[in-house]
Amino acid sequence: MRENLHRFFRAARGVGVHVSPAESIDAMRAVKQVGFSDRAILRDSLLLTLAKSQDEKLALGDCFDLFFSQPEPPQDQPEASSENASQDADPPPSSAAAAETGEGQPPQELGPLAQMLLSQDRNAIAAAIASASGAASLSDIRYSTQRGIFSSRILDAMGLQRLRDDLDQLTATNPALAERLRAALDALREAVRDTVSQGLALYAREEAENLRNEILRNAPLARIERRQVAEMRALIRQIARRLRERYSKPRKRQRRGHLDVRRTLRRNAAWGGVPFLTAWKRKHRDRPKIVALCDVSGSVAQVSDFFLLLIHSLHEVVDDVRSFAFSSHLIEVSEILEKNSPEEAMAEIMSKVGFGSSDYGSSLVDFEKEFMSTLTPQTTVIVLGDARSNNLDPRADILRRISERSKRLVWLNPEGRLAWGFGDSEMPRYATFCTVVRQCATAQQLERAVSDIVATYQ
């Protein structure tokens, strides 16, 4: 049974519940206390010890139900009963109770699997499948393409070879029995296939998800398909959570080291200045203030979308975000993004400023006129765009002023470095005033860029 629990832990990891060795030890101890007899109590105990949040409890509950539900026994009821019926009805006409008395020998000569199938001992067969899947290490299954190989491995482990020999032999000697055996074998195959599918559902989820996420992470954001957008959003949320976890804590770590003499004296005035309580100098750390300017024209729009989503879900780490969207002119979109769901927000932004041909010059003029005062020496300005200004005046002088007023100016360009400066791209002219210019086309690059920005404030 310990083996089973270990397999259950692996399955639990598959559904996204983090089971550390310490937790699995706790679970073992808990299970030792409550035993296996009462399934509901067992379920409760495992949920208590392994799952650490409401979501995990739900996932683990489902996993428990799937794990401990037995796959269909080889012969399902109607087939078995009809066969029994036919068997009951048949003996007189057919070869005088072939299986029971007259030919007692042939079944004896059959291999164990054939005997098991013919005797229709469901429990024995279920147990045999379970132990064979253990031998074939079904819990290593990772991809749906492996289904065939695991099925055949399990069948081999159960002794399919011997069964085939028996079948060949029986076809010659006892066709009726061979027929029955063949039907039973088909049912067995089906049961094994179900077992493998269940195993796949239990153990492969984690791996498949990782693989998919890995592919998605490196896919160009501008060209992902519509059906992947939802998955991408989930991925972006994951990235946001990771960044939050990484950067929200160290920010609180205040530098201790130097004695603050003034505060120490003041605090200990009651004891005549004898320093019973010491006070230490603390260094206040800023939280990032971010101003984001996002191009929402055509090809860049989707990248801006994910970027804004990421920045706005970082509110625990980032103190103050103001976002602006532009194509031919510029508007502030912070409020739209905070009040609506991502989809609605993006639709609203697009209806207001989207789909125009981009004009960086006039958008920068808009920014300087209305929002220049939002920039402080603590602000990081992030511009996201391809810097293709349709041969209009780029107004790089405004960008210089922005750069002078702010702490940093970061330019994220979804285009590859090779394309910068070709055609109507004004990137080289803008790049002079930027602290950093980097390519940002995939979720991974997006994560790195944002992570770097936040890290400079640590």
Added chain:
Amino acid sequence: MADQKASTSIEAVQSGLAAQGYIASRQIATAVYLSQQIEKPILVEGPAGVGKTELAKAIAAWRGMKMIRLQCYEGLDEAKALYEWKYAKQLLYTQILKDKLGEVLGGAQTLHAALNQLHDFGDVFFSKEFVEPRPLLQALEQPGGCVLLIDEIDKSDAEFESLLLEILSDFQVTIPELGTVSAITPPTVILTSNSERDLGDALKRRCLHLHIGFPEQRLEERIVESRVPGISQTLRRQMVGFIHEIRSLDLKKLPSVSETIDWARVLVLLQASELDTDIVKDTLNVLLKYEADIEAASPQVTTFIAKAARSNVFG
């Protein structure tokens, strides 16, 4: 069999808590039983007012143990949670013992010799007598064990969480001047959280995680029955049914068990025999704590009463 024993012990926990007026679901009882058996703290999460704090009180009353409560808040530190030196007493003693010190050091000729002699007396001022135990240390020092309730842990800072780790896993604390203090009898530790912020994995790992949600209708009826004995059965069913309907709405703050109990008391006071629209509208402010919520719920009152009454017939 061990298995048999487990299920009967869980039932025993349930009935024991029930005797203290706390109606526990099987899950809660399992958690309490397991925490006792494998000596792990329980981290209780759930919405406000579902009886997280009550659970600790009920356990303490049932086992006849003392309950020590540590209310967490932002800025709580080890001086308030764990121990503190009694500075004033230390200072007073140094003043009183001044002459004594003179005697002790009288024989010493040089400063160096005086220092050496002082060292022989050890760290008298940093001994057990000068430690002021705060809730956590108190809990460890209870000879008969106790129930330690660390309430609303999510309100404290992340640093404080780390301070708790040693106590939660090993039931001991380390005081640099004194050494490690281990629990005489490991206390039963209950932590509660309203999920205001995510707790660290290290803390969660050391605890059994119990989520108490809103109870099922049956269970809630039993809770009302035990807490407000004067209420008639029909009214009880109707009001619990009504509250379950209310919880299906999108409200800022859903009424929880404590509000159900308050409302039951109010209804008994007003001597209502069954729910009707007027009395519900008059007393809706007991259940709902926001003006917007009351406005959202009041148009639905009549339908909800009807629904609750109908389910009552079938139930």
